[in-house]
Amino acid sequence: MITETKVSxxxxxRERLLAAARVVFSENGFQNATVREICRRAEVNxxxxxxxxxxxxxxxxxxxxxxxxxxxxxxxxxxxISAQERLLDFIHEFLRQLLDEKEFSVQCQFxxxxxxxxxxxxxxxxQEAIAPxxxxxxxxxxxxxxxxxxxxxxxxxxxxxxxxxxxxRHAQPVxxxxxxxxRYDQREIEAIAKHIGEFSLAGLKQxxxxxxx
Amino acid sequence: MITETKVSxxxxxRERLLAAARVVFSENGFQNATVREICRRAEVNxxxxxxxxxxxxxxxxxxxxxxxxxxxxxxxxxxxISAQERLLDFIHEFLRQLLDEKEFSVQCQFxxxxxxxxxxxxxxxxQEAIAPxxxxxxxxxxxxxxxxxxxxxxxxxxxxxxxxxxxxRHAQPVxxxxxxxxRYDQREIEAIAKHIGEFSLAGLKQxxxxxxx
DNA sequence: TTTATTTTCAAACAAACGTTTGATACAATC
DNA sequence: GATTGTATCAAACGTTTGTTTGAAAATAAA
Numbered sequence: 001m002i003t004e005t006k007v008s009x010x011x012x013x014r015e016r017l018l019a020a021a022r023v024v025f026s027e028n029g030f031q032n033a034t035v036r037e038i039c040r041r042a043e044v045n046x047x048x049x050x051x052x053x054x055x056x057x058x059x060x061x062x063x064x065x066x067x068x069x070x071x072x073x074x075x076x077x078x079x080x081i082s083a084q085e086r087l088l089d090f091i092h093e094f095l096r097q098l099l100d101e102k103e104f105s106v107q108c109q110f111x112x113x114x115x116x117x118x119x120x121x122x123x124x125x126x127q128e129a130i131a132p133x134x135x136x137x138x139x140x141x142x143x144x145x146x147x148x149x150x151x152x153x154x155x156x157x158x159x160x161x162x163x164x165x166x167x168x169r170h171a172q173p174v175x176x177x178x179x180x181x182x183r184y185d186q187r188e189i190e191a192i193a194k195h196i197g198e199f200s201l202a203g204l205k206q207x208x209x210x211x212x213x
Numbered sequence: 214m215i216t217e218t219k220v221s222x223x224x225x226x227r228e229r230l231l232a233a234a235r236v237v238f239s240e241n242g243f244q245n246a247t248v249r250e251i252c253r254r255a256e257v258n259x260x261x262x263x264x265x266x267x268x269x270x271x272x273x274x275x276x277x278x279x280x281x282x283x284x285x286x287x288x289x290x291x292x293x294i295s296a297q298e299r300l301l302d303f304i305h306e307f308l309r310q311l312l313d314e315k316e317f318s319v320q321c322q323f324x325x326x327x328x329x330x331x332x333x334x335x336x337x338x339x340q341e342a343i344a345p346x347x348x349x350x351x352x353x354x355x356x357x358x359x360x361x362x363x364x365x366x367x368x369x370x371x372x373x374x375x376x377x378x379x380x381x382r383h384a385q386p387v388x389x390x391x392x393x394x395x396r397y398d399q400r401e402i403e404a405i406a407k408h409i410g411e412f413s414l415a416g417l418k419q420x421x422x423x424x425x426x
Numbered sequence: 427t428t429t430a431t432t433t434t435c436a437a438a439c440a441a442a443c444g445t446t447t448g449a450t451a452c453a454a455t456c
Numbered sequence: 457g458a459t460t461g462t463a464t465c466a467a468a469c470g471t472t473t474g475t476t477t478g479a480a481a482a483t484a485a486a
Contacts, residue, residue: 013433031245035474045435050475052433126390134391155392156408163380164373170383171375177339178347179368195369198423199416206415207408226463248444258465263445265463 014052016042021063030060030121061121066129068097073136083143084201090137091165091200092193098169099184099192134158144201145208157204164196227265229255234276243273243334274334279342281310286349296356297414303350304378304413305406311382312397312405347371357414358421370417377409 020042024033035056039046053059076090141157149157168175168184175182182188233255237246248269252259266272289303354370362370381388381397388395395401 034472036472045433046474047435047476048433056474122386123390126387130387131391152404153408156405157412159380159388160377160409160412162384163378164376166380166384167372167376171372171379173335174339174343175372177336178344191365192369195366195420196373198419199370199373200412202415202419203412206411210411247442249442258463259444260446260465261463269444 013042013044013048017044017048017052017059018063021059025060025063030057057121061124064121064125069129070132072097073133077136083140087137087140087144087161087201088193088197090140091161091197092190094133095165095168095189095193095196098165099189100186101184134162137161141204144204148208153207157207160203161196161200164200168192226255226257226261230257230261230265230272231276234272238273238276243270270334274337277334277338282342283345285310286346290349296353300350300353300357300374300414301406301410303353304374304410305403307346308378308381308402308406308409311378312402313399314397347375350374354417357417361421366420370420373416374409374413377413381405 017038020038021033024038024041027033035049036046038059039048042048049056049059053062072090072093076086076093079086138154138158141154141161145154145157230251233251234246237251237254240246248262249259251272252261255261262269262272266275285303285306289299289306292299351367351371354367354374358367358370
Protein backbone atom coordinates (compact mmCIF):
# COMPACT_ATOMS: atom_id res chain seq x y z
CA MET A 1 0.00 0.00 0.00
CA ILE A 2 1.27 3.42 -0.88
CA THR A 3 1.77 5.76 2.03
CA GLU A 4 -0.19 8.92 1.44
CA THR A 5 0.70 10.86 4.55
CA LYS A 6 4.43 10.64 3.99
CA VAL A 7 5.90 11.29 0.57
CA SER A 8 7.63 8.15 -0.67
CA UNK A 9 11.21 8.25 -1.89
CA UNK A 10 10.00 7.46 -5.38
CA UNK A 11 7.71 10.49 -5.30
CA UNK A 12 10.57 12.61 -4.07
CA UNK A 13 12.78 11.80 -7.03
CA ARG A 14 9.83 12.38 -9.36
CA GLU A 15 9.25 15.82 -7.90
CA ARG A 16 12.93 16.65 -7.85
CA LEU A 17 13.16 15.66 -11.50
CA LEU A 18 10.21 17.86 -12.43
CA ALA A 19 11.63 20.83 -10.54
CA ALA A 20 15.07 20.46 -12.09
CA ALA A 21 13.58 19.88 -15.54
CA ARG A 22 11.55 23.10 -15.32
CA VAL A 23 14.71 25.07 -14.60
CA VAL A 24 16.94 23.42 -17.19
CA PHE A 25 14.32 23.43 -19.96
CA SER A 26 13.50 27.09 -19.43
CA GLU A 27 17.16 28.02 -19.41
CA ASN A 28 18.27 25.98 -22.41
CA GLY A 29 15.16 25.03 -24.35
CA PHE A 30 14.10 21.47 -25.08
CA GLN A 31 16.87 20.50 -27.45
CA ASN A 32 19.82 22.06 -25.66
CA ALA A 33 18.77 20.74 -22.30
CA THR A 34 20.50 17.43 -21.52
CA VAL A 35 19.11 14.66 -19.36
CA ARG A 36 22.47 14.46 -17.63
CA GLU A 37 22.28 18.05 -16.39
CA ILE A 38 18.68 17.61 -15.27
CA CYS A 39 19.61 14.51 -13.28
CA ARG A 40 22.69 16.17 -11.87
CA ARG A 41 20.67 19.12 -10.55
CA ALA A 42 17.99 16.77 -9.24
CA GLU A 43 20.71 14.63 -7.67
CA VAL A 44 19.29 11.43 -9.08
CA ASN A 45 20.66 8.74 -11.35
CA UNK A 46 20.65 9.20 -15.12
CA UNK A 47 18.25 6.33 -15.62
CA UNK A 48 15.64 7.94 -13.39
CA UNK A 49 14.11 9.99 -16.20
CA UNK A 50 13.38 6.98 -18.35
CA UNK A 51 12.19 4.98 -15.38
CA UNK A 52 9.73 7.61 -14.10
CA UNK A 53 8.75 9.35 -17.33
CA UNK A 54 9.83 6.86 -20.03
CA UNK A 55 11.53 9.54 -22.15
CA UNK A 56 12.97 13.05 -22.18
CA UNK A 57 10.07 14.24 -24.29
CA UNK A 58 7.49 12.84 -21.87
CA UNK A 59 9.29 14.59 -19.03
CA UNK A 60 9.07 17.82 -21.00
CA UNK A 61 5.34 17.35 -21.50
CA UNK A 62 4.95 16.63 -17.79
CA UNK A 63 6.57 19.96 -16.93
CA UNK A 64 4.16 21.90 -19.11
CA UNK A 65 1.53 23.77 -17.14
CA UNK A 66 -0.48 26.39 -18.94
CA UNK A 67 -2.83 27.08 -16.07
CA UNK A 68 -1.29 30.36 -14.89
CA UNK A 69 -1.32 31.65 -18.45
CA UNK A 70 -4.90 30.64 -19.15
CA UNK A 71 -5.97 31.84 -15.72
CA UNK A 72 -4.49 35.18 -16.64
CA UNK A 73 -6.88 35.43 -19.57
CA UNK A 74 -9.94 34.57 -17.53
CA UNK A 75 -8.93 36.89 -14.72
CA UNK A 76 -8.40 39.77 -17.10
CA UNK A 77 -11.71 39.10 -18.78
CA UNK A 78 -13.68 39.69 -15.60
CA UNK A 79 -14.46 43.07 -14.15
CA UNK A 80 -16.35 45.86 -15.76
CA ILE A 81 -13.43 48.05 -16.75
CA SER A 82 -12.88 49.12 -20.33
CA ALA A 83 -11.25 46.97 -22.98
CA GLN A 84 -8.31 49.37 -23.09
CA GLU A 85 -7.59 48.90 -19.40
CA ARG A 86 -8.01 45.15 -19.68
CA LEU A 87 -5.42 45.10 -22.47
CA LEU A 88 -3.00 47.10 -20.32
CA ASP A 89 -3.53 44.68 -17.45
CA PHE A 90 -2.97 41.71 -19.70
CA ILE A 91 0.28 43.12 -21.10
CA HIS A 92 1.54 43.79 -17.60
CA GLU A 93 0.72 40.33 -16.29
CA PHE A 94 1.97 38.65 -19.43
CA LEU A 95 5.30 40.42 -19.14
CA ARG A 96 5.54 39.47 -15.48
CA GLN A 97 5.10 35.80 -16.33
CA LEU A 98 7.48 36.17 -19.26
CA LEU A 99 10.31 38.12 -17.66
CA ASP A 100 10.21 37.86 -13.88
CA GLU A 101 12.89 35.39 -12.95
CA LYS A 102 11.69 35.03 -9.39
CA GLU A 103 8.20 34.16 -10.52
CA PHE A 104 7.20 30.51 -10.36
CA SER A 105 5.79 30.51 -13.87
CA VAL A 106 8.53 29.34 -16.15
CA GLN A 107 5.85 28.13 -18.56
CA CYS A 108 5.80 31.38 -20.45
CA GLN A 109 9.51 31.15 -21.04
CA PHE A 110 9.04 27.68 -22.49
CA UNK A 111 6.67 29.13 -25.02
CA UNK A 112 9.03 31.90 -26.00
CA UNK A 113 11.70 29.30 -26.71
CA UNK A 114 9.38 27.00 -28.58
CA UNK A 115 8.41 29.87 -30.85
CA UNK A 116 11.74 29.73 -32.60
CA UNK A 117 12.93 26.17 -32.12
CA UNK A 118 10.06 23.80 -32.80
CA UNK A 119 10.18 20.78 -30.52
CA UNK A 120 8.19 17.59 -31.05
CA UNK A 121 5.39 18.88 -28.85
CA UNK A 122 5.05 22.33 -30.40
CA UNK A 123 1.67 21.41 -31.88
CA UNK A 124 0.33 20.67 -28.41
CA UNK A 125 1.72 23.93 -27.02
CA UNK A 126 0.22 25.98 -29.82
CA GLN A 127 -3.15 24.32 -29.51
CA GLU A 128 -3.50 24.43 -25.73
CA ALA A 129 -1.77 27.69 -24.83
CA ILE A 130 -0.68 29.99 -27.63
CA ALA A 131 -3.83 29.82 -29.73
CA PRO A 132 -6.12 30.62 -26.76
CA UNK A 133 -4.16 33.66 -25.64
CA UNK A 134 -3.79 34.90 -29.19
CA UNK A 135 -7.55 34.55 -29.55
CA UNK A 136 -8.02 36.31 -26.23
CA UNK A 137 -5.94 39.31 -27.30
CA UNK A 138 -7.64 39.29 -30.69
CA UNK A 139 -11.01 39.60 -28.96
CA UNK A 140 -9.72 42.45 -26.80
CA UNK A 141 -8.35 44.27 -29.85
CA UNK A 142 -11.61 43.74 -31.73
CA UNK A 143 -13.45 45.28 -28.80
CA UNK A 144 -11.15 48.30 -28.92
CA UNK A 145 -11.04 48.97 -32.66
CA UNK A 146 -14.61 48.00 -33.46
CA UNK A 147 -15.63 46.27 -36.66
CA UNK A 148 -13.96 48.70 -39.00
CA UNK A 149 -10.77 46.72 -39.65
CA UNK A 150 -10.32 43.48 -41.56
CA UNK A 151 -9.37 40.13 -40.05
CA UNK A 152 -5.91 40.43 -41.59
CA UNK A 153 -5.34 43.84 -40.03
CA UNK A 154 -6.62 42.52 -36.71
CA UNK A 155 -4.12 39.69 -36.88
CA UNK A 156 -1.30 42.15 -37.51
CA UNK A 157 -2.32 44.18 -34.49
CA UNK A 158 -2.19 41.09 -32.30
CA UNK A 159 1.24 40.22 -33.73
CA UNK A 160 2.46 43.75 -32.99
CA UNK A 161 1.49 43.42 -29.34
CA UNK A 162 2.96 39.95 -28.85
CA UNK A 163 6.03 40.82 -30.90
CA UNK A 164 6.86 43.72 -28.62
CA UNK A 165 6.44 41.61 -25.48
CA UNK A 166 8.20 38.46 -26.59
CA UNK A 167 11.20 40.37 -27.96
CA UNK A 168 12.50 41.01 -24.47
CA ARG A 169 12.70 37.30 -23.72
CA HIS A 170 13.51 36.08 -27.17
CA ALA A 171 16.29 38.50 -28.02
CA GLN A 172 17.81 38.38 -24.56
CA PRO A 173 21.23 37.07 -25.66
CA VAL A 174 21.48 40.06 -27.96
CA UNK A 175 19.92 42.58 -25.57
CA UNK A 176 22.32 41.47 -22.87
CA UNK A 177 25.23 42.34 -25.13
CA UNK A 178 23.73 45.61 -26.34
CA UNK A 179 22.77 46.80 -22.85
CA UNK A 180 24.74 44.81 -20.28
CA UNK A 181 23.34 46.77 -17.36
CA UNK A 182 19.68 46.07 -18.19
CA ARG A 183 17.94 43.88 -15.59
CA TYR A 184 14.34 42.71 -15.53
CA ASP A 185 13.48 43.67 -11.98
CA GLN A 186 9.97 44.63 -10.98
CA ARG A 187 10.54 48.32 -11.71
CA GLU A 188 11.83 47.61 -15.21
CA ILE A 189 8.98 45.21 -15.98
CA GLU A 190 6.45 47.84 -14.98
CA ALA A 191 8.18 50.43 -17.15
CA ILE A 192 8.21 48.04 -20.12
CA ALA A 193 4.54 47.19 -19.60
CA LYS A 194 3.63 50.87 -19.41
CA HIS A 195 5.59 51.57 -22.58
CA ILE A 196 4.16 48.70 -24.64
CA GLY A 197 0.66 49.47 -23.38
CA GLU A 198 0.70 53.14 -24.38
CA PHE A 199 2.60 52.42 -27.59
CA SER A 200 0.06 49.78 -28.63
CA LEU A 201 -3.09 51.68 -27.68
CA ALA A 202 -1.89 54.61 -29.77
CA GLY A 203 -1.08 52.23 -32.61
CA LEU A 204 -4.52 50.63 -32.45
CA LYS A 205 -6.19 54.02 -32.49
CA GLN A 206 -4.21 55.05 -35.54
CA UNK A 207 -5.01 51.82 -37.39
CA UNK A 208 -8.71 52.29 -36.66
CA UNK A 209 -8.74 55.83 -38.01
CA UNK A 210 -6.77 54.85 -41.10
CA UNK A 211 -9.14 52.11 -42.10
CA UNK A 212 -12.15 54.43 -41.88
CA UNK A 213 -11.16 57.95 -42.90
CA MET B 214 50.03 29.01 -61.58
CA ILE B 215 46.37 29.38 -60.76
CA THR B 216 44.10 29.98 -63.71
CA GLU B 217 42.17 33.17 -63.19
CA THR B 218 40.04 33.23 -66.31
CA LYS B 219 38.44 29.87 -65.70
CA VAL B 220 37.14 28.94 -62.28
CA SER B 221 39.12 26.01 -60.94
CA UNK B 222 37.43 22.90 -59.64
CA UNK B 223 38.59 23.77 -56.16
CA UNK B 224 36.89 27.16 -56.39
CA UNK B 225 33.73 25.47 -57.61
CA UNK B 226 33.41 23.26 -54.55
CA ARG B 227 34.17 26.26 -52.31
CA GLU B 228 31.41 28.27 -53.89
CA ARG B 229 28.99 25.36 -53.87
CA LEU B 230 29.72 24.85 -50.19
CA LEU B 231 29.08 28.50 -49.41
CA ALA B 232 25.82 28.51 -51.35
CA ALA B 233 24.58 25.34 -49.69
CA ALA B 234 25.70 26.55 -46.27
CA ARG B 235 23.76 29.79 -46.66
CA VAL B 236 20.59 27.82 -47.32
CA VAL B 237 21.02 25.19 -44.64
CA PHE B 238 22.15 27.65 -41.94
CA SER B 239 19.26 30.01 -42.60
CA GLU B 240 16.77 27.16 -42.55
CA ASN B 241 18.05 25.37 -39.45
CA GLY B 242 20.27 27.78 -37.56
CA PHE B 243 23.91 27.14 -36.75
CA GLN B 244 23.51 24.33 -34.27
CA ASN B 245 20.81 22.35 -36.04
CA ALA B 246 22.52 22.58 -39.39
CA THR B 247 24.69 19.53 -40.03
CA VAL B 248 27.83 19.41 -42.12
CA ARG B 249 26.53 16.25 -43.73
CA GLU B 250 23.43 17.98 -45.09
CA ILE B 251 25.45 20.95 -46.31
CA CYS B 252 27.82 18.64 -48.16
CA ARG B 253 24.97 16.58 -49.51
CA ARG B 254 23.27 19.64 -50.99
CA ALA B 255 26.58 20.93 -52.32
CA GLU B 256 27.29 17.48 -53.75
CA VAL B 257 30.78 17.37 -52.27
CA ASN B 258 32.55 15.05 -49.88
CA UNK B 259 32.06 15.42 -46.13
CA UNK B 260 35.71 16.29 -45.61
CA UNK B 261 35.47 19.26 -47.96
CA UNK B 262 34.27 21.67 -45.27
CA UNK B 263 37.25 21.05 -43.03
CA UNK B 264 39.63 21.09 -45.98
CA UNK B 265 38.42 24.40 -47.41
CA UNK B 266 37.24 26.19 -44.26
CA UNK B 267 38.94 24.21 -41.47
CA UNK B 268 35.75 23.98 -39.40
CA UNK B 269 31.98 24.27 -39.44
CA UNK B 270 32.19 27.48 -37.44
CA UNK B 271 34.62 29.06 -39.88
CA UNK B 272 32.30 28.12 -42.73
CA UNK B 273 29.49 29.85 -40.87
CA UNK B 274 31.59 32.99 -40.46
CA UNK B 275 32.46 32.86 -44.16
CA UNK B 276 28.77 32.88 -45.08
CA UNK B 277 28.09 35.99 -43.02
CA UNK B 278 27.68 39.11 -45.10
CA UNK B 279 26.19 42.15 -43.44
CA UNK B 280 26.71 44.47 -46.38
CA UNK B 281 23.10 44.53 -47.63
CA UNK B 282 21.91 45.27 -44.11
CA UNK B 283 24.42 48.03 -43.48
CA UNK B 284 23.92 49.40 -46.99
CA UNK B 285 20.24 49.62 -46.13
CA UNK B 286 21.05 51.97 -43.26
CA UNK B 287 23.24 54.23 -45.37
CA UNK B 288 20.79 54.26 -48.23
CA UNK B 289 17.92 55.19 -45.93
CA UNK B 290 20.00 57.91 -44.31
CA UNK B 291 20.43 59.79 -47.56
CA UNK B 292 17.79 61.97 -49.14
CA UNK B 293 16.12 64.99 -47.68
CA ILE B 294 12.84 63.40 -46.70
CA SER B 295 11.56 63.54 -43.14
CA ALA B 296 12.68 61.20 -40.38
CA GLN B 297 9.21 59.68 -40.30
CA GLU B 298 9.38 58.70 -43.94
CA ARG B 299 12.90 57.36 -43.54
CA LEU B 300 11.70 55.14 -40.69
CA LEU B 301 8.88 53.82 -42.86
CA ASP B 302 11.34 53.10 -45.65
CA PHE B 303 13.68 51.31 -43.28
CA ILE B 304 10.92 49.12 -41.85
CA HIS B 305 9.83 48.17 -45.35
CA GLU B 306 13.32 47.28 -46.55
CA PHE B 307 14.18 45.51 -43.31
CA LEU B 308 11.10 43.34 -43.61
CA ARG B 309 11.91 42.58 -47.22
CA GLN B 310 15.37 41.34 -46.23
CA LEU B 311 13.91 39.49 -43.26
CA LEU B 312 10.92 37.78 -44.89
CA ASP B 313 11.30 37.61 -48.64
CA GLU B 314 12.33 34.07 -49.42
CA LYS B 315 13.29 34.84 -52.98
CA GLU B 316 15.62 37.61 -51.88
CA PHE B 317 19.32 36.84 -51.95
CA SER B 318 19.86 38.22 -48.47
CA VAL B 319 19.56 35.35 -46.09
CA GLN B 320 21.81 37.27 -43.68
CA CYS B 321 18.90 38.86 -41.90
CA GLN B 322 17.40 35.46 -41.24
CA PHE B 323 20.66 34.37 -39.68
CA UNK B 324 20.40 37.23 -37.28
CA UNK B 325 16.84 36.43 -36.34
CA UNK B 326 17.94 32.90 -35.47
CA UNK B 327 21.00 34.00 -33.57
CA UNK B 328 18.84 36.26 -31.43
CA UNK B 329 17.43 33.29 -29.59
CA UNK B 330 20.05 30.60 -29.95
CA UNK B 331 23.45 32.10 -29.25
CA UNK B 332 26.15 30.57 -31.43
CA UNK B 333 29.89 30.91 -30.85
CA UNK B 334 30.04 33.93 -33.15
CA UNK B 335 27.08 35.83 -31.72
CA UNK B 336 29.39 38.49 -30.30
CA UNK B 337 30.73 39.22 -33.77
CA UNK B 338 27.24 39.39 -35.25
CA UNK B 339 26.02 41.75 -32.55
CA GLN B 340 29.03 44.00 -32.87
CA GLU B 341 29.16 44.22 -36.65
CA ALA B 342 25.50 44.11 -37.62
CA ILE B 343 22.90 44.29 -34.88
CA ALA B 344 24.43 47.10 -32.86
CA PRO B 345 24.83 49.39 -35.89
CA UNK B 346 21.24 48.99 -37.09
CA UNK B 347 19.91 49.34 -33.55
CA UNK B 348 21.90 52.56 -33.28
CA UNK B 349 20.63 53.64 -36.69
CA UNK B 350 16.99 53.18 -35.68
CA UNK B 351 17.70 54.81 -32.33
CA UNK B 352 18.99 57.89 -34.14
CA UNK B 353 15.91 57.95 -36.36
CA UNK B 354 13.60 57.67 -33.37
CA UNK B 355 15.51 60.37 -31.54
CA UNK B 356 15.04 62.62 -34.55
CA UNK B 357 11.31 61.95 -34.48
CA UNK B 358 10.58 62.28 -30.78
CA UNK B 359 13.04 65.06 -30.01
CA UNK B 360 14.97 65.31 -26.78
CA UNK B 361 12.01 65.00 -24.49
CA UNK B 362 12.30 61.30 -23.70
CA UNK B 363 14.94 59.49 -21.67
CA UNK B 364 17.52 57.08 -23.03
CA UNK B 365 15.65 54.19 -21.42
CA UNK B 366 12.41 55.16 -23.12
CA UNK B 367 14.23 55.59 -26.41
CA UNK B 368 15.61 52.08 -26.07
CA UNK B 369 12.13 50.69 -25.47
CA UNK B 370 10.86 52.42 -28.59
CA UNK B 371 13.60 50.81 -30.66
CA UNK B 372 12.79 47.42 -29.12
CA UNK B 373 9.11 47.91 -29.95
CA UNK B 374 9.92 48.48 -33.61
CA UNK B 375 12.35 45.57 -33.94
CA UNK B 376 10.14 43.33 -31.84
CA UNK B 377 7.24 43.81 -34.21
CA UNK B 378 9.38 43.10 -37.29
CA UNK B 379 11.37 40.15 -36.02
CA UNK B 380 8.28 38.39 -34.65
CA UNK B 381 7.18 37.39 -38.14
CA ARG B 382 10.42 35.52 -38.74
CA HIS B 383 11.07 34.35 -35.23
CA ALA B 384 7.62 33.01 -34.41
CA GLN B 385 7.12 31.49 -37.82
CA PRO B 386 6.74 27.88 -36.60
CA VAL B 387 3.88 29.10 -34.42
CA UNK B 388 2.40 31.54 -36.93
CA UNK B 389 2.37 28.79 -39.53
CA UNK B 390 0.22 26.66 -37.23
CA UNK B 391 -2.03 29.53 -36.18
CA UNK B 392 -2.58 30.79 -39.73
CA UNK B 393 -1.64 28.04 -42.18
CA UNK B 394 -2.69 30.08 -45.20
CA UNK B 395 -0.41 33.04 -44.43
CA ARG B 396 2.38 33.51 -46.98
CA TYR B 397 5.06 36.19 -47.07
CA ASP B 398 4.67 37.27 -50.68
CA GLN B 399 5.42 40.79 -51.80
CA ARG B 400 1.85 41.97 -51.20
CA GLU B 401 1.82 40.65 -47.65
CA ILE B 402 5.23 42.10 -46.85
CA GLU B 403 4.06 45.52 -48.00
CA ALA B 404 0.92 45.23 -45.91
CA ILE B 405 2.97 44.24 -42.84
CA ALA B 406 5.40 47.11 -43.41
CA LYS B 407 2.53 49.58 -43.76
CA HIS B 408 0.95 48.28 -40.57
CA ILE B 409 4.11 48.33 -38.45
CA GLY B 410 5.04 51.74 -39.80
CA GLU B 411 1.74 53.40 -38.94
CA PHE B 412 1.44 51.50 -35.66
CA SER B 413 4.91 52.60 -34.59
CA LEU B 414 4.67 56.24 -35.68
CA ALA B 415 1.47 56.58 -33.68
CA GLY B 416 3.15 54.89 -30.73
CA LEU B 417 6.15 57.23 -30.91
CA LYS B 418 3.87 60.25 -31.04
CA GLN B 419 1.99 59.06 -27.97
CA UNK B 420 5.19 58.39 -26.02
CA UNK B 421 6.48 61.87 -26.87
CA UNK B 422 3.31 63.54 -25.65
CA UNK B 423 3.19 61.47 -22.47
CA UNK B 424 6.69 62.40 -21.40
CA UNK B 425 6.01 66.12 -21.78
CA UNK B 426 2.40 66.85 -20.90
C1' DT C 427 11.90 -13.92 8.50
C1' DT C 428 10.97 -14.80 3.89
C1' DT C 429 9.30 -13.52 -0.41
C1' DA C 430 7.89 -10.30 -3.96
C1' DT C 431 7.86 -5.80 -5.86
C1' DT C 432 9.65 -1.44 -6.64
C1' DT C 433 13.38 1.74 -7.05
C1' DT C 434 18.31 2.98 -7.68
C1' DC C 435 22.74 2.64 -9.75
C1' DA C 436 27.07 2.13 -12.64
C1' DA C 437 27.85 0.68 -16.94
C1' DA C 438 27.10 0.10 -21.52
C1' DC C 439 24.36 0.81 -25.80
C1' DA C 440 23.18 2.71 -30.44
C1' DA C 441 22.86 6.81 -33.02
C1' DA C 442 24.43 11.37 -34.55
C1' DC C 443 27.61 14.84 -34.47
C1' DG C 444 32.14 17.46 -36.18
C1' DT C 445 36.52 16.12 -37.37
C1' DT C 446 40.65 13.43 -38.94
C1' DT C 447 43.04 10.04 -41.60
C1' DG C 448 45.57 7.89 -45.37
C1' DA C 449 45.07 6.42 -49.76
C1' DT C 450 43.78 7.89 -54.36
C1' DA C 451 43.10 11.01 -58.30
C1' DC C 452 44.14 15.31 -60.35
C1' DA C 453 46.76 19.30 -61.94
C1' DA C 454 50.90 21.93 -62.52
C1' DT C 455 55.92 22.31 -62.92
C1' DC C 456 60.33 20.62 -64.16
C1' DG D 457 57.44 11.27 -68.56
C1' DA D 458 58.66 12.04 -63.72
C1' DT D 459 57.86 14.78 -59.75
C1' DT D 460 55.54 17.76 -56.72
C1' DG D 461 51.71 20.01 -54.59
C1' DT D 462 46.66 20.14 -54.43
C1' DA D 463 42.01 18.22 -54.11
C1' DT D 464 38.79 14.39 -53.38
C1' DC D 465 37.07 10.33 -51.27
C1' DA D 466 35.46 6.36 -48.20
C1' DA D 467 36.29 5.13 -43.84
C1' DA D 468 37.04 5.71 -39.24
C1' DC D 469 37.83 8.60 -34.99
C1' DG D 470 36.48 10.62 -30.55
C1' DT D 471 32.43 12.95 -28.26
C1' DT D 472 28.06 13.66 -26.94
C1' DT D 473 23.37 12.53 -27.09
C1' DG D 474 19.03 9.79 -25.20
C1' DT D 475 18.20 5.28 -23.85
C1' DT D 476 18.68 0.47 -22.06
C1' DT D 477 20.56 -3.15 -19.19
C1' DG D 478 21.09 -6.26 -15.24
C1' DA D 479 22.49 -6.42 -10.82
C1' DA D 480 22.11 -4.37 -6.24
C1' DA D 481 19.53 -1.90 -2.81
C1' DA D 482 15.30 -0.57 -0.69
C1' DT D 483 10.59 -1.15 0.25
C1' DA D 484 6.24 -3.70 0.68
C1' DA D 485 3.71 -7.99 1.23
C1' DA D 486 3.42 -12.71 2.85
